[in-house]
Amino acid sequence: MTAPTAEAPPGGAQPGNAVLERAKDLSFWAEWASLVGLVLLVVIFQSANSTFLTSGNVEAMLVSAAILIVLTIGQTFVVSTGGIDLSVASTMTFAAVSFGLTYVHTHQLWLAMLVALLAGAAIGVVNGLIVSKGKITDFIATLGTLSAASGLALILANGKPTTVIDPLLLKLSSGGIGIFGYSFVIAVVVAVIAHVVYFRTRFGTHVLATGGSIEAAAATGVRTMRVKLAVYVIAGTLAGLAAILLVARVGAAEPAANTAFLLNSVAAVVLGGVSLVGGRGSIVGPVLGALLLTALTNGLTLVGVSEFYQPLSVGIVVVLAALLSRFQK
Amino acid sequence: MTATEDLLTVEEVSLSFGAVKALREVSLTLRRGEITALVGDNGAGKSTLVRCMSGIHRPDAGEMTFDGDVVTFRTPDDARDAGIETVHQNLALVEDLTVWQNLFLNREKTIGAFPFRLLDRRGMKRDAGRMVSALAVNVPAVTSRVRRLSGGQRQAVSICRAASFSSKLVIMDEPTAALGVQETAKVEELIRKLRDDGHAVLLISHNFEQVLRLSDHVWVMRAGRCVGGRRTATTTGEEVVGLITGAIPA
Numbered sequence: 001m002t003a004p005t006a007e008a009p010p011g012g013a014q015p016g017n018a019v020l021e022r023a024k025d026l027s028f029w030a031e032w033a034s035l036v037g038l039v040l041l042v043v044i045f046q047s048a049n050s051t052f053l054t055s056g057n058v059e060a061m062l063v064s065a066a067i068l069i070v071l072t073i074g075q076t077f078v079v080s081t082g083g084i085d086l087s088v089a090s091t092m093t094f095a096a097v098s099f100g101l102t103y104v105h106t107h108q109l110w111l112a113m114l115v116a117l118l119a120g121a122a123i124g125v126v127n128g129l130i131v132s133k134g135k136i137t138d139f140i141a142t143l144g145t146l147s148a149a150s151g152l153a154l155i156l157a158n159g160k161p162t163t164v165i166d167p168l169l170l171k172l173s174s175g176g177i178g179i180f181g182y183s184f185v186i187a188v189v190v191a192v193i194a195h196v197v198y199f200r201t202r203f204g205t206h207v208l209a210t211g212g213s214i215e216a217a218a219a220t221g222v223r224t225m226r227v228k229l230a231v232y233v234i235a236g237t238l239a240g241l242a243a244i245l246l247v248a249r250v251g252a253a254e255p256a257a258n259t260a261f262l263l264n265s266v267a268a269v270v271l272g273g274v275s276l277v278g279g280r281g282s283i284v285g286p287v288l289g290a291l292l293l294t295a296l297t298n299g300l301t302l303v304g305v306s307e308f309y310q311p312l313s314v315g316i317v318v319v320l321a322a323l324l325s326r327f328q329k
Numbered sequence: 330m331t332a333t334e335d336l337l338t339v340e341e342v343s344l345s346f347g348a349v350k351a352l353r354e355v356s357l358t359l360r361r362g363e364i365t366a367l368v369g370d371n372g373a374g375k376s377t378l379v380r381c382m383s384g385i386h387r388p389d390a391g392e393m394t395f396d397g398d399v400v401t402f403r404t405p406d407d408a409r410d411a412g413i414e415t416v417h418q419n420l421a422l423v424e425d426l427t428v429w430q431n432l433f434l435n436r437e438k439t440i441g442a443f444p445f446r447l448l449d450r451r452g453m454k455r456d457a458g459r460m461v462s463a464l465a466v467n468v469p470a471v472t473s474r475v476r477r478l479s480g481g482q483r484q485a486v487s488i489c490r491a492a493s494f495s496s497k498l499v500i501m502d503e504p505t506a507a508l509g510v511q512e513t514a515k516v517e518e519l520i521r522k523l524r525d526d527g528h529a530v531l532l533i534s535h536n537f538e539q540v541l542r543l544s545d546h547v548w549v550m551r552a553g554r555c556v557g558g559r560r561t562a563t564t565t566g567e568e569v570v571g572l573i574t575g576a577i578p579a
Contacts, residue, residue, distance in 0.1 A: 216422055
């Protein structure tokens with residue numbers, strides 16, 4: 001790297017030109033891609049179909065975004081250290097099956113929820129140990145657990161879905177505060193806590209330092225391997241939480257693959273302006289990215305586009321966002 | 330000045346990596362309030378010796394006395410806790426973090442009690458501003474990302490980090506190797522300021538003029554041995570070069 005010899009530019013430019021300067025600055029657009037994209041989609045879909053912004057549809061969208069938001073937050077922590085968790089969706093499936101089986105055998109909802117969280121955390125520990133102690137690339141390690149976790153789910157469930165009917169779960173999936181369903185409220189609470197952890201705690205700083213430069217972080221005594229382990233445990237535990245929301249929504253624990261959730265969680269992180277090599281990111285960005293992807297699928301359905309086009313459109317949006325992110329400074 | 334003049338004494342320290350004897354019974358001393366230079370050819374063992382002092386390597390044999398106590402550093406943290414800070418050749422800054430975040434990396438100030446311990450961002454920014462302006466000539470804004478700083482400013486931030494937190498000895502490995510003429514001058518100014526503030530400095534450099542300009546004492550290493558030490562005021566560049574190449578026997 002060649003260091004520029006000029007001094008760093010002073011913080012604020014002249015206020016008059018600031019807005020114009022920002023509009024021209026591609027890095028600004030890259031950083032806020034998810035928000036800009038979301039606003040754009042809302043405008044387009046609303047003008048195409050006026051039911052898009054009705055409270056009923058907004059409520060449905062927020063609820064269906066909740067699971068993706070929770071998964072995306074876990075993914076954000078992992079990606080911020082320069083890793084990637086390809087197993088989030090399978091971990092969720094495994095946790096969902098664990099949840100279903102515990103509930104069926106004990107009929108204790110709280111115990112089943114605890115088991116779901118622990119099952120997710122356990123996969124997270126495995127991921128974290130393979131990456132930090134085993135020194136295996138994140139991509140390969142989690143590719144392995146992706147397959148292993150979905151395989152375990154199939155074995156445990158014997159390939160069959162388990163119906164879970166519980167009044168409290170029903171309330172979780174259908175009740176809410178105003179237009180905000182409980183599952184969305186939970187996702188928002190998780191996001192707020194994650195934001196505080198990310199930006200306001202030593203751990204958050206160490207996550208970013210590990211992703212930014214693992215050598216530099218280690219040289220100052222940051223326990224980078226412990227940080228790597230921790231982010232995978234966070235991602236796993238949040239996948240367990242997402243599993244609870246998923247079972248509440250579907251009414252059953254299915255050993256299904258849920259691949260769309262994996263792709264969308266990575267997509268939301270990219271849309272949210274998190275650097276894929278680590279070291280930079282936010283929580284708000286990926287959460288908006290998850291909302292954008294949900295709005296995209298919902299809007300396309302609403303305007304009558306065949307669902308076959310949805311993966312195509314998600315793919316295009318993600319690649320565009322990744323291209324835009326190259327202009328991030 | 331306390332009890333003795335010597336801050337760090339290295340006695341008969343040896344270290345081998347397999348069949349390679351990187352250090353052979355090295356003995357030297359560093360005085361308080363002085364800039365001590367360590368010179369030698371590539372592979373002479375300078376970096377290995379420094380790594381022993383900063384806790385990265387553990388000597389196979391020998392003894393180190395720091396600030397009056399015999400010390401054994403198992404990790405870089407041990408050395409840092411004792412008061413030895415190292416400015417690494419590759420700077421060891423995280424480019425995506427801000428100046429204040431780098432200055433306080435792994436030494437973050439927090440407020441509140443566990444599990445609600447949050448970063449004291451305001452306090453850290455304030456102290457970082459004080460740390461940087463006390464030392465640096467070309468002061469970078471503490472809220473700017475390191476990525477945006479010039480080479481000299483980065484070096485200044487690294488040195489600030491090492492100089493703070495009540496360190497007694499600052500080790501610098503080639504602190505001006507990647508810098509231009511003007512920036513080198515500024516960093517040298519900074520090194521003198523460190524000494525004037527009461528820190529002992531161990532300077533590793535390939536630049537003889539710099540060594541003669543800055544240091545109070547020079548130790549020369551050759552093939553894993555410490556072959557001699559001179560007061561800088563009473564030696565010449567030729568003599569130091571002679572010691573390094575072996576033209577002058579130790």
